Amino acid sequence: MLRIGVIGTGMIGQDHIRRMTSVLAGVEVTAVTDVDVETAKRVADALPGAVVHGSGEDLIADPGVDAVVVCSWGPTHEQYVLACIAAGKQVFCEKPLATTEEACRRIVEAEVGHGRRLVQVGYMRRYDAAYRALKAVVDSGRIGAPLMMHCAHRNPGVPSYYEKESAITDTAVHEIDMVRWMFGEEIVAVRVLVPRKSRNGGDLQDPLLFLLELAGGAIVDVEISVNIRYGYDIRGEVVGEDGTAALGEPSPVMVRGGGRLAMPVPADWRERFIRAYDVELQEWIDSIAAGGPPVGPSAWDGYAAAVVSDAGVAALRGGDRVGVTLMPRPALYEVAP
Ligand SMILES: NC(=O)C1=CN([C@@H]2O[C@H](COP(=O)(O)OP(=O)(O)OC[C@H]3O[C@@H](n4cnc5c(N)ncnc54)[C@H](O)[C@@H]3O)[C@@H](O)[C@H]2O)C=CC1
Numbered sequence: 001m002l003r004i005g006v007i008g009t010g011m012i013g014q015d016h017i018r019r020m021t022s023v024l025a026g027v028e029v030t031a032v033t034d035v036d037v038e039t040a041k042r043v044a045d046a047l048p049g050a051v052v053h054g055s056g057e058d059l060i061a062d063p064g065v066d067a068v069v070v071c072s073w074g075p076t077h078e079q080y081v082l083a084c085i086a087a088g089k090q091v092f093c094e095k096p097l098a099t100t101e102e103a104c105r106r107i108v109e110a111e112v113g114h115g116r117r118l119v120q121v122g123y124m125r126r127y128d129a130a131y132r133a134l135k136a137v138v139d140s141g142r143i144g145a146p147l148m149m150h151c152a153h154r155n156p157g158v159p160s161y162y163e164k165e166s167a168i169t170d171t172a173v174h175e176i177d178m179v180r181w182m183f184g185e186e187i188v189a190v191r192v193l194v195p196r197k198s199r200n201g202g203d204l205q206d207p208l209l210f211l212l213e214l215a216g217g218a219i220v221d222v223e224i225s226v227n228i229r230y231g232y233d234i235r236g237e238v239v240g241e242d243g244t245a246a247l248g249e250p251s252p253v254m255v256r257g258g259g260r261l262a263m264p265v266p267a268d269w270r271e272r273f274i275r276a277y278d279v280e281l282q283e284w285i286d287s288i289a290a291g292g293p294p295v296g297p298s299a300w301d302g303y304a305a306a307v308v309s310d311a312g313v314a315a316l317r318g319g320d321r322v323g324v325t326l327m328p329r330p331a332l333y334e335v336a337p
């Protein structure tokens with residue numbers, strides 16, 4: 001049994017604890033912590049034998065914790081991931097790896113200094129059946145070389161920690177990672193277009209259109225709408241030279257009645273990506289329980305996403321086309337995105 005400590009027992013922390021205790025195999029949650037101590041205690045009450053630690057650092061140092069899952073807010077990730085590397089413990093860090101290029105660079109440098117991969121980042125779309133099927137079509141060459149991709153990332157509402165830049169750093173960062181993986185290329189420049197604001201968006205710039213240019217010349221557009229009310233709607237269509245391929249509808253059921261064809265829209269990311277999170281965490285658990293390095297998105301992927309995300313924030317703040325330059329990729333991260 002791999003003994004896991006969870007830092008951050010909010011929405012995704014609780015969801016990952018649920019899957020680690022009642023869905024996945026070979027794992028138990030032995031410790032939790034949260035700055036909101038009452039929440040941490042309430043979550044631990046449902047976990048027989050689990051310890052509540054007063055800080056993330058204490059949890060990481062606990063000899064009863066083999067590996068750590070970080071589910072606290074993005075700006076707190078760096079300190080915990082660095083502490084895990086210093087302790088030589090495997091860490092699964094929810095996205096984003098950290099919220100700035102500099103913070104991600106420090107993590108990459110610490111891991112390279114350690115000499116062995118210890119970090120996996122929670123970019124779960126790489127594990128989603130629909131995205132995997134879309135990538136298989138693109139890789140097969142059936143639609144010719146991919147030229148463009150149209151994406152939509154629609155949320156019904158935003159979490160409490162959401163700020164203006166979060167549309168890029170917290171939301172579009174999923175497309176940043178997915179696009180690098182889908183095309184197997186780095187993103188070299190970004191732009192942000194700002195449409196008329198939604199009356200549902202408060203102080204946020206909602207919606208916005210995020211444009212990504214890839215090294216090979218393909219262009220990706222991403223609609224980010226984070227207060228669209230009707231549900232959680234994730235779309236993606238790749239346009240190739242000879243055809244197109246799109247994500248299918250996530251609902252397993254369609255209802256015809258009363259002159260209408262209807263299907264449910266997922267309520268949020270927990271529902272839409274439920275199986276992707278299961279596969280992502282089970283593969284992480286299995287790989288590290290077997291003593292190997294994690295095989296999912298690496299600290300390098302987290303760093304690359306942060307550099308693009310920083311460029312996106314600059315574009316949102318008034319830049320036009322903002323270029324993206326990555327540092328040379330260390331040998332530890334030799335595989336393509
Ligand atoms: N992969 C995915 O699809 C998703 C990833 N996330 C990511 O997971 C992280 C958490 O998001 P949510 O669960 O939605 O937020 P949340 O606000 O529901 O939960 C975060 C928890 O972390 C705690 N926390 C904050 N600072 C802390 C610190 N320094 N030490 C310990 N605990 C601390 C908060 O008290 C809160 O209980 C974010 O990085 C977010 O981007 C969130 C939702 C979906």
Ligand SMILES: O=C1[C@@H](O)[C@H](O)[C@@H](O)[C@H](O)[C@H]1O
Pocket residue numbers: 155159170171174269
């Ligand atoms: O990661 C997630 C949230 O943190 C973020 O706030 C949402 O916009 C994303 O859709 C969700 O997958």
